[in-house]
Amino acid sequence: MSHDKTLNKGAFGVSGTGDTSGYGGLVRSNAKPGSSERPFGSYFDEVADELERAFPEFNDAIEKVIVDRDELTLHVKAAHLFETATKLRDTETLRFEQCMGVSGAHYPEEKNRELHAIYHLLSMTHNRRIRIEVSIPDANPHLPSLVEVWAGCNWNERETFDMFGIIFDGHPALTRILMPDDWPGHPQRKDYPLGGIDVEYIGAVVPPPSDRREYQ
Amino acid sequence: MTPDPYASARETTEGTVYSVTGGDWDSVVTEIGATKEERVVVNMGPQHPSTHGVLRLILELEGETVTETRCGIGYLHTGIEKNCEYRTWTQGVTFVTRMDYLAPLFNEAAYCIGVEKLLGITNDVTERASVIRVLMMELNRISSHMVALGTGALELGALSPMIFAFRERELVLDIFEMVSGLRMNMAYIRPGGVAQDLPEHATSKIRETVKELRINFKDNAKILIGNTIWLKRTKDIGILDLAGCTTLGITGPVLRATGMPWDLRKTQPYCGYENYNFDVITADTSDVYGRFLIRMNELEQSLRIIEQACDKLDVLKGQPVMVADKKIAWPSQLALGGDGLGNSLNHIREIMGTSMESLIHHFKLVTEGFRVPAGQVYSTVESPRGELGVHLISDGGTRPYRVHFREPSFNNLQSTAAMCEGSQIADIVGAVASIDPVMGGVDR
Numbered sequence: 001m002s003h004d005k006t007l008n009k010g011a012f013g014v015s016g017t018g019d020t021s022g023y024g025g026l027v028r029s030n031a032k033p034g035s036s037e038r039p040f041g042s043y044f045d046e047v048a049d050e051l052e053r054a055f056p057e058f059n060d061a062i063e064k065v066i067v068d069r070d071e072l073t074l075h076v077k078a079a080h081l082f083e084t085a086t087k088l089r090d091t092e093t094l095r096f097e098q099c100m101g102v103s104g105a106h107y108p109e110e111k112n113r114e115l116h117a118i119y120h121l122l123s124m125t126h127n128r129r130i131r132i133e134v135s136i137p138d139a140n141p142h143l144p145s146l147v148e149v150w151a152g153c154n155w156n157e158r159e160t161f162d163m164f165g166i167i168f169d170g171h172p173a174l175t176r177i178l179m180p181d182d183w184p185g186h187p188q189r190k191d192y193p194l195g196g197i198d199v200e201y202i203g204a205v206v207p208p209p210s211d212r213r214e215y216q
Numbered sequence: 217m218t219p220d221p222y223a224s225a226r227e228t229t230e231g232t233v234y235s236v237t238g239g240d241w242d243s244v245v246t247e248i249g250a251t252k253e254e255r256v257v258v259n260m261g262p263q264h265p266s267t268h269g270v271l272r273l274i275l276e277l278e279g280e281t282v283t284e285t286r287c288g289i290g291y292l293h294t295g296i297e298k299n300c301e302y303r304t305w306t307q308g309v310t311f312v313t314r315m316d317y318l319a320p321l322f323n324e325a326a327y328c329i330g331v332e333k334l335l336g337i338t339n340d341v342t343e344r345a346s347v348i349r350v351l352m353m354e355l356n357r358i359s360s361h362m363v364a365l366g367t368g369a370l371e372l373g374a375l376s377p378m379i380f381a382f383r384e385r386e387l388v389l390d391i392f393e394m395v396s397g398l399r400m401n402m403a404y405i406r407p408g409g410v411a412q413d414l415p416e417h418a419t420s421k422i423r424e425t426v427k428e429l430r431i432n433f434k435d436n437a438k439i440l441i442g443n444t445i446w447l448k449r450t451k452d453i454g455i456l457d458l459a460g461c462t463t464l465g466i467t468g469p470v471l472r473a474t475g476m477p478w479d480l481r482k483t484q485p486y487c488g489y490e491n492y493n494f495d496v497i498t499a500d501t502s503d504v505y506g507r508f509l510i511r512m513n514e515l516e517q518s519l520r521i522i523e524q525a526c527d528k529l530d531v532l533k534g535q536p537v538m539v540a541d542k543k544i545a546w547p548s549q550l551a552l553g554g555d556g557l558g559n560s561l562n563h564i565r566e567i568m569g570t571s572m573e574s575l576i577h578h579f580k581l582v583t584e585g586f587r588v589p590a591g592q593v594y595s596t597v598e599s600p601r602g603e604l605g606v607h608l609i610s611d612g613g614t615r616p617y618r619v620h621f622r623e624p625s626f627n628n629l630q631s632t633a634a635m636c637e638g639s640q641i642a643d644i645v646g647a648v649a650s651i652d653p654v655m656g657g658v659d660r
Contacts, residue, residue, distance in 0.1 A: 068591050069333055097462045101627065103607045103620040120594050120605060120622065124462075124476070127483055131594060152465030155630050163297075178290040178659055187298055188618075194295075194302055209302040 036067040043128055044072040047094065054091040055084065073131045081134050082144040088121060088130075089149055096121035096130065099150035102157055104164035106189045107135075114138035115166055119146070119153075136166065145171040163188035230257075255283075258641075262291045268367065268648055269655035273632070280640050285633040289626075292659035300619040304585030305331050306546065308616060310403045312606075315621060316657030317400060318363050321356040322599040323621070323657075324405035325349055329486055330595035330606040331407040334588045337539055343528075344535035345409035346487045351422070351525035352395065352404065353487075353597070354518040358429065359388040360600035361511045361518075365436065368508070368649035372449045380435045387425050387432075394418065397550070397557040409538035412550045419526040426519050426526075433515055441512070450505040454635040454647030457502050464634065465627045468602025469514070470651060473499045473506035480598035487597075492521050504650040511600075511652075544586050547578040585614040594622075601625050601652055625657040 039045050044067055051074075052058040061080030066073040076084050088096045098121070105116040113135035121130050136143060145168035146153045157168040158177040165186035168174055176183060185192055196208025206212075225234045261272040272288030296315055300308045312327045313320040332338045366381025389399040395414055396402035404411050440446045456466065458474040471478055479496040481489040497513040499506030538545040548563035567575040590612040596605045602624030609618040628651045635647040 069336070069593050071593060073592075098465050098467075100465060100603060100605055101607075101620075101622040103618070103622070105609055105618050118592075118607065120607065122603075124478055124483075129594070131592075150465065151463040152627055152630060155626065159626075176290075178293040180290070187295065194298060209299070 034066075035064040040065065040067045040072065042070065042072075043126075044130075047072060047128065047130060050091060050093040051084075051087060054094070055087045057083070071129070071131060073133055075133050075135070078134050078136050078143055081132075082146065082149070084132070085119075085146050085149045088132075093126075094123065095125040096123045096128075098122040098124060099146065099153055099156075102146075102153055102160045104160040104166060104188060106164055106191075108138075108190050110135070112137040112139075115141050115164055117143055117160060117164075117166055141166050143168050145169060145174075147171055162186065165189065260644075262288065268371070268653055271629075271648070271653065271655055271658075273644065273648070275636075275641065275644065277641060280642075282636050282639055282641055282644060285636045285644070287629060287632050289629070289655070289658050292655045294660065296660050297619050297621065300616050302615065304614055305407055305588055305616060306585055308619060309406055310401075312619070312621065313401045313403050314656065315660050316599065316601070316604075316623065316625060316654045318360045318654050319356055319599050319601070319604075319657075320401050321349075321352045321405060322597055322604050324403065325353055325487070326595055326597045326599075326604045326606045326621075327608075327619075328405050328407050329597065330593050330608045331588065333593045333595055334591060334608060334610050335407070335544065335586075336589070337408065337541065337544065340539045340541065341409060342536050342539070343488070344413075344532040345537045347525050347528045347532060348410050348414060348537060349405055349487050350489065350492070351522055351529070352392075352410075354521045354525070355388050355391055355422075357518045357600050358515055359385045359392075361515055362388070364600070364649075364652040365440075365508070365511055368646070368652070369440065369446075371645050371649050372446075374439070374446065377436050377439055380432065380439075384429055384432050387429060391418075391422055391425060394421065397552065406538075406546060408541070408544045408546075409536070411546070413537045414529065419529050422522065422526055426522055430516075430519055433512075437512060440508070447505065449643075449646055450508055450650075451501070451503060453504045453639065453643045454650055455502050456631050456635050460631065460634050464631050466602065466631055468598075468600070468624050468628065469507045469510045470628055470631065471602065472497065472510050474502045475500040480596055480603060484596065486595075492524050494518075494520050504646045507650040542577070543581070547574070547581055587612060587614055588616075592618075596622075599624055601654070601657070602628060621657075621660055623657040623660065625651075625653040625655075626660075629653045629658055 040048065048065060055061065057080060061077055061084050063075040063077055066075070074084075088094050100120040100122050103118045103120070105118060106114060107116065108114055115138055116133055116135045119132040121132065123129070134143060143166055145157055147157065148170070154172070155177060157171055158174060160166050161168060161174050162176045162179050163186055175181065179187065194208065194210035196210065198208065199206045225232050256277045258275045258277055259272065260275055262270040270291035272291070274286040274288060275282050276284035296311045300311050303311065309324050309327060312323045315323050329338070332341060362381040362385040366378035369377035392402060393399050395418060396404040396411065456470060456474070458476055460466070461471045461474055461476070467478065475498050477496045477498050480486070482496050494517040497510045497517060499509050548559045550557050551560035553561065567578050588610040590610050592607065592609040594605055594607050596603050603622065604624055605622030607618070607620040607622065608616060611617040631651065632648060636644045639647070
């Protein structure tokens with residue numbers, strides 16, 4: 001596990017003048033845990049080994065493996081997502097028979113990898129969990145649908161489409177699910193404002209949360 | 217027959233559309249009978265008394281048989297996940313508790329376990345805090361199951377079970393009020409522990425309530441278990457087998473009704489659940505009746521856990537309920553004042569009168585919040601409806617980068633079509649009630 005050291009300075013992450021008034025030009029850092037090296041520990045080595053054995057294109061399909069906070073994340077290339085998912089489900093020694101859901105994330109500063117789809121898999125047979133993460137460019141937000149692998153991905157993919165605009169190719173009916181059908185935009189993206197109206201309280205005006213002064 | 221002013225009909229390209237508002241079914245049936253059209257599309261909800269909340273069901277019928285079912289959801293979408301990104305990690309608790317409003321403590325617990333995992337302080341949470349969490353969650357499981365059973369029975373036409381169920385729920389809510397000050401949405405479990413310790417004599421009061429509940433539960437059991445009408449409405453209705461549950465990502469009582477003893481409290485324990493004696497309840501009928509029996513029997517298991525938790529709490533008296541790290545722990549305990557629950561007066565006196573450093577500390581922690589190292593976690597608890605998972609991403613800041621709830625109601629509701637297609641229209645109500653979806657959780 002290799003965290004960016006700058007994140008662990010001081011209790012409140014103070015650097016420079018320590019000005020938290022919001023006017024000091026403090027910048028939001030976004031350092032994520034880096035790639036992990038073997039041995040991963042726990043059952044993670046076994047999962048990686050078994051997947052490698054069952055899946056000839058393992059090295060091609062898996063971009064990196066991250067073990068962080070006792071959780072295994074496989075970063076899979078979008079082109080190999082369907083195959084990887086099928087192998088994870090069907091291989092007897094892996095048997096991830098349940099996909100607990102699809103979660104999206106938007107990282108606008110990651111060029112050509114702006115949109116992430118994150119799948120949490122559960123193997124009830126082996127009592128294991130892993131996470132699959134796929135990143136795709138905002139300009140071409142297409143991913144293969146996994147409804148054929150896990151039927152339960154149906155609504156989850158619709159939600160991720162609704163909220164992030166990721167298009168799941170092969171989905172039986174990819175429509176909005178939580179927002180109204182004619183809603184413009186994808187609300188969970190970072191460039192989509194939270195919105196809201198000013199609230200007046202005893203003469204003072206409180207702006208909506210997204211317009212308030214920010215502590216970074 | 218005189219035309220009903222409320223049952224208007226209009227022609228569309230899809231066929232004739234009738235508006236039915238209740239009590240005017242006869243006039244619609246008379247008109248439909250004249251058209252000789254067998255296939256009818258019925259739009260049930262979102263404001264229908266028996267769809268378990270603002271759930272819209274679009275049913276294709278041939279006679280009384282349902283040939284196709286679709287769910288329309290989103291009527292209760294409030295953007296909680298997005299809102300969390302604009303608040304501190306601690307404030308997030310106040311949001312997530314409002315998702316699944318029948319199981320607020322589970323939302324809080326799953327979220328806080330996730331934040332603690334991100335902070336790396338999972339092992340620093342005191343034992344007393346964990347036991348209080350377990351105690352509150354199990355009480356919440358009872359109150360949630362009571363609503364599931366009560367409204368489920370009500371939707372199938374049985375009124376008394378609902379009266380009994382809400383009587384029992386009131387007893388549990390009284391305990392919530394005693395402990396946290398609130399009956400629902402209490403934001404009681406916080407990152408690092410719980411908001412405040414139990415009041416004096418809480419465990420003895422809870423023990424009394426447990427005794428009362430154990431006697432009261434028999435009333436509903438006597439009415440429903442083995443009741444011929446209830447059996448006819450629930451037995452072999454809404455069947456979903458293990459394969460269906462697996463592929464659809466179904467968890468909770470619906471999965472356990474297939475005979476699969478999958479309960480995260482046993483299989484992947486959290487909050488020290490491995491230290492309690494209780495059984496995982498299963499059924500082998502995969503139908504509405506099986507799910508009903510599971511919920512009934514889980515009540516007793518919850519009572520067992522609550523009793524054990526009370527015993528533990530008596531031993532752990534005086535232990536802190538928040539992590540020792542002052543850079544994470546909320547600076548003050550809460551206290552009940554003349555104007556409601558707020559920061560304790562002693563604390564206000566300290567920060568306003570004696571210690572400038574305390575004031576700065578309080579100000580920083582309350583307005584800015586603590587920083588959480590970058591990374592992502594997925595934390596789970598076994599909520600009354602199944603696996604409640606929280607996916608949290610931190611970018612190292614004082615607020616979440618992304619909060620996603622894997623709501624069991626959301627995933628379980630997907631099985632409606634699998635359970636209902638091919639059955640009678642009257643059985644849909646029972647099948648949906650047995651999933652026990654809470655629309656606040658489905659739509660978030």
